[in-house]
Amino acid sequence: MALKNADLIYDEFGWDKRKAAPGHQEIEIGLVKLYIVTGEKKYLDQAKFFLDVRGPDGEEYSQSHMKVVDQREAVGHAVRAAYMYTGIADAAALTNDQEYINAINHIWEDVVHGKMYVTGGIGASGGNEGFGEPYHLPNMSAYCETCASIANVFWNHRMFLHHGESKYYDVLERTLYNALLSGVSLSGDRFFYPNVLESAGQHQRQAWFGCACCPSNISRFIPSVPGYVYARTPDEIYVNIYLDNSASIEKGDNKVELVQKTNYPWDGDIEITVNPVIEERFAIKLRIPGWARDVAIPGNLYSFIDEEDEDIQLSVNGKNIKVSDTDGYAAIKRKWKKGNIIKLVLPMPVRKLITDERVEADRNKFSVKRGPLMYCAEWADNPGEEVLSLVFDPEAEMKTEFIEDKLNGAIVIKTVASPAKKTLKNEVMLGDRQEAVLIPYHLWNRMLWGW
Secondary structure, rough: OOHHHHHHHHHHHHHOOOOOOOOOHHHHHHHHHHHHHHHHHHHHHHHHHHOOOOOOOOOOOOOOOHHHHOOOOOOOEEEHHHHHHHHHHHHHHHOHHHHHHHHHHHHHHHHHHOOOOOOEEEEOOOOOEEOOOOOOOOOOOOOHHHHHHHHHHHHHHHHHEEEEEEHHHHHHHHHHHHHHHHHOOOOOOOOOOOOOOOOOOOOOOOOOOOOOOOHHHHHHHHHHHHOOOOHHHHEEEEOOOOOOOEEEEEOOOEEEEEEEEEEEOOOEEEEEEEEEEEEEEEEEEEEHHHHHHHOOOOOOEEEEEOOOOOOOOOEEEEOOOOOOOOOEEEEEEEEOOOOEEEEOOOOOOOEEEEOOOOHHOOOOEEEEOOOOOOOOHHHHHHHOOOOOHHHHHOOOEEEEEEEEEOOOOEEEEEEEEEEEEEEOOOOOOOOOEEEEEEHHHOOOOHHOOOO
């Protein structure tokens, strides 16, 4: 069926046929995959045609305002854009087109340095369901479509495969555990289309949408998560995401089983057992997340306001190893034998972040995170006061607590906050401090549908 449809597209569109680009980019990704499966170069050529035929006289909304190789900023519809950047990366990997790579390198910096929410969400504007001007990141009207988060994961995965740097996985992980996971309820049958960062109670997950891309997309994406955990080169195995799993990785004539034991993202204790079929010398590269290296997110859009003084711990078979950082990875190169055990401990204190002053919506505010998870305050855990009127002290102690009987078991943060009210003279008055609870952002809005 896929070949039949792809062949029809090939027969109809091309430089000597109909010169038109898709209105909603995504076919490029599928055509590249079809080329990899079949070896038929015409599918790769077709993907490249659909990229190269765009612009220069189209609309920013669909990224057709200029040739893709000339684009340097993320504009227009965020889902269309990130799918296109993913397609560009795929085509560049197979054709070694440096103009493609140069374009998406610039666009990635434009997004991460000025157009991405602290949750990893992209697309600030509901009007175009997409990107606004740099540093325009409103919270209550944030769009952050679930499909855009999925596309952001696609794109950053490809950027890592091109460059081998962990900063792309830092963005991927932030998006995965926050903006993307927010798109589906714990029960798995309620969905967000936009994923806002602030609400006065007018937002709630829905069972379905007239435009049903987000429910089906996230249902398709979640089973694909195992494919993002590891990567390999002839001499290296990358461990990019930490989660309980076992994997069998083909490595030339050898096969290496890796078994992870961890409760990540709730804690940073990770144990990896290495079981090669044949004893062999190679490198295992463990991603050291930016947040564990005091980098809030690549670039300067977000930064920590507190200091982290706990050290990362790394050992092999009980022997401590100094953590050396190359492109965000700790590389362990040795002859691996069956039963070798790596232990990595990533400290997970509660951290506070501030945003670049040019983001007007976040001035005089801070956000709270622990490990890869962003946290939020919600009315269900803070009764008696309007949550949006609570004032938090960045100097106040923040304690973590595991709640077993709510949220399917989750770590919450307990601190204090003061309710604020305005007087008739427009002065702000703070009430007495009271206990306040913060929950992982992706778990908010669960009360309507049960715990």
